[in-house]
Amino acid sequence: xxxxxxxxxxxxxxxxxxxxxxxxxxxxxxxxxxxxxxxxxxxxxxxxxxxxxxxxxxxxxxxxxxxxxxxxxxxxxxxxxxxxxxxxxxxxxxxxxxxxxxxxxxxxxxxxxxxxxxxxxxxxxxxxxxxxxxxxxxxxxxxxxxxxxxxxxxxxxxxxxxxxxxxxxxxxxxxxxxxxxxxxxxxxxxxxxxxxxxxxxxxxxxxxxxxxxxxxxxxxxxxxxxxxxxxxxxxxxxxxxxxxxxxxxxxxxxxxxxxxxxxxxxxxxxxxxxxxxxxxxxxxxxxxxxxxxxxxxxxxxxxx
Amino acid sequence: xxxxxxxxxxxxxxxxxxxxxxxxxxxxxxxxxxxxxxxxxxxxxxxxxxxxxxxxxxxxxxxxxxxxxxxxxxxxxxxxxxxxxxxxxxxxxxxxxxxxxxxxxxxxxxxxxxxxxxxxxxxxxxxxxxxxxxxxxxxxxxxxxxxxxxxxxxxxxxxxxxxxxxxxxxxxxxxxxxxxxxxxxxxxxxxxxxxxxxxxxxxxxxxxxxxxxxxxxxxxxxxxxxxxxxxxxxxxxxxxxxxxxxxxxxxxxxxxxxxxxxxxxxxxxxxxxxxxxxxxxxxxxxxxxxxxxxxxxxxxxxxxxxxxxxxxxxxxxxxxxxxxxxxxxxxxxxxxxxxxxxxxxxxxxxxxxx
Numbered sequence: 001x002x003x004x005x006x007x008x009x010x011x012x013x014x015x016x017x018x019x020x021x022x023x024x025x026x027x028x029x030x031x032x033x034x035x036x037x038x039x040x041x042x043x044x045x046x047x048x049x050x051x052x053x054x055x056x057x058x059x060x061x062x063x064x065x066x067x068x069x070x071x072x073x074x075x076x077x078x079x080x081x082x083x084x085x086x087x088x089x090x091x092x093x094x095x096x097x098x099x100x101x102x103x104x105x106x107x108x109x110x111x112x113x114x115x116x117x118x119x120x121x122x123x124x125x126x127x128x129x130x131x132x133x134x135x136x137x138x139x140x141x142x143x144x145x146x147x148x149x150x151x152x153x154x155x156x157x158x159x160x161x162x163x164x165x166x167x168x169x170x171x172x173x174x175x176x177x178x179x180x181x182x183x184x185x186x187x188x189x190x191x192x193x194x195x196x197x198x199x200x201x202x203x204x205x206x207x208x209x210x211x212x213x214x215x216x217x218x219x220x221x222x223x224x225x226x227x228x229x230x231x232x233x234x235x236x237x238x239x240x241x242x243x244x245x246x247x248x249x250x251x252x253x254x255x256x257x258x259x260x261x262x263x264x265x266x267x268x269x270x271x272x273x274x275x276x277x278x279x280x281x282x283x284x285x286x287x288x289x290x291x292x293x294x295x296x297x298x299x300x301x302x303x304x
Numbered sequence: 305x306x307x308x309x310x311x312x313x314x315x316x317x318x319x320x321x322x323x324x325x326x327x328x329x330x331x332x333x334x335x336x337x338x339x340x341x342x343x344x345x346x347x348x349x350x351x352x353x354x355x356x357x358x359x360x361x362x363x364x365x366x367x368x369x370x371x372x373x374x375x376x377x378x379x380x381x382x383x384x385x386x387x388x389x390x391x392x393x394x395x396x397x398x399x400x401x402x403x404x405x406x407x408x409x410x411x412x413x414x415x416x417x418x419x420x421x422x423x424x425x426x427x428x429x430x431x432x433x434x435x436x437x438x439x440x441x442x443x444x445x446x447x448x449x450x451x452x453x454x455x456x457x458x459x460x461x462x463x464x465x466x467x468x469x470x471x472x473x474x475x476x477x478x479x480x481x482x483x484x485x486x487x488x489x490x491x492x493x494x495x496x497x498x499x500x501x502x503x504x505x506x507x508x509x510x511x512x513x514x515x516x517x518x519x520x521x522x523x524x525x526x527x528x529x530x531x532x533x534x535x536x537x538x539x540x541x542x543x544x545x546x547x548x549x550x551x552x553x554x555x556x557x558x559x560x561x562x563x564x565x566x567x568x569x570x571x572x573x574x575x576x577x578x579x580x581x582x583x584x585x586x587x588x589x590x591x592x593x594x595x596x597x598x599x600x601x602x603x604x605x606x607x608x609x610x611x612x613x614x615x616x617x618x619x620x621x622x623x624x625x626x627x628x629x630x631x632x633x634x635x636x637x638x639x640x641x642x643x644x645x646x647x648x649x650x651x652x653x654x655x656x657x658x
Binding site: 131199204218220 | 393
């Protein structure tokens, strides 16, 4: 069945209304379909609110001061004397300390990633883009770094420079950048072979432009995912440090420190271990779900 | 006589691999005049693409241009500094690639990719570049160009992407456009549109074109002059009519017989060239084509012929030359060996078989 010529011509002019779907909004749609990821994101958001809001709550006298000691209420059970979550071995309010503990955990998680990102990007991009000898040199350096035991390295750094916030962030970042550097290098190596890189080179683009405009944006998805998974890792490492007594120093409330303090009286008052441990667990789980959701959402092969 | 734009002289590009030196381009000389369209044909792996990449100094590792000169308007490309070569790419000579599906960055808008080609050379201000992108897209006949500039590559079809690639190639008004198999990855109807477009652009803008292809029909419809390459060497060169009407090198002749032609009714079968192109790290002695040549003589196995003029403007690298091959001898090579079983099946189909 042939259409008359005029109709065919008209067909060419009809425009098919198409929905503009950018890469990011497409990813957002896929993320939203993942229920666990949404739940994780909600928990993360709640944590952020708590971290920023807890000093305000103290001012409004909704919760007790996390540092104030009440000798008469030492090891109070949950619900006793107005302590919803009980009190610890110095008579401090566990609920208040839990809420304040989120500040340290979130700060560790996020600032450590902020330090890892530039180190990992610089080493990964340089090694991947220039290849050859530079790549070899940087990657062997990375391997040597990776071979060093994480915890031992952090302990050494902290004991040399003292357990301040900055040294702890720095030390955790210094043992965790290796994964990102390797990932970025791998991404760059595979993207570098794509024809659009050759096309850009053949139209005279400078190396800096190639890296920033073509290589980096194309590897952004996996980078974001790795950083998201890096957050719970860093939080956990900080908790371990606090538990070992070399983390953030008392009296600043941190979840790891609380587990450590409660651990001594675990049979007398198990709740002072259980609550901070649950807080750590839920936080790690939430970030992991968000990471999983992001990985699926940002992977172009996971269309629909 | 038109001005010579590009002059490649005795170019050698070699790959230093663990298995030995691969002579991908082995003493190629060719030239392109301003506004001219040159076709470079040959099978896969005979050095066409490497010749083109050498011109832009984009030979991938572990390859290197080992000797020879590439003169563009008298300047030697092989001696340019890194900054000079970067300015040369895209500005004087632009290249479009085979697969439009992978030649565009998937996370960057079409318009900004074309703009990037312009801002790399600072010939246009960012404002001018923005206006020019739309003009360029219109020029390569992308409908609704104003709206399409902010689309991402995955929203473009294959033919549209190749148009966008061509627009990117033309962005800085280069005097030479190298098209490496520009239609191979496209379907037939779109191929025709792209060919028409290239033809039109060549006429309207006077951009010289170097068309790398194994598609003889494309060469016939688009090019004025043809260079035939085999095993990293030029084996024949001449005006397109001469090459098609009276090819002198047995390789050119075989290539032409292996493709169907619309302009003449043929009763005989298409004949494939037996064998494969030689391993370029271990090429045969003498003429590189002799193991596959139907008209081989003893001399071919010992000495390699030089490019010699066989007709006005036509050169070929052969001891025998097709005009010296008696027609009956050529006929013999047309017979294709097919199995008896296949022959029987052909007989059963009404109207088929010979």
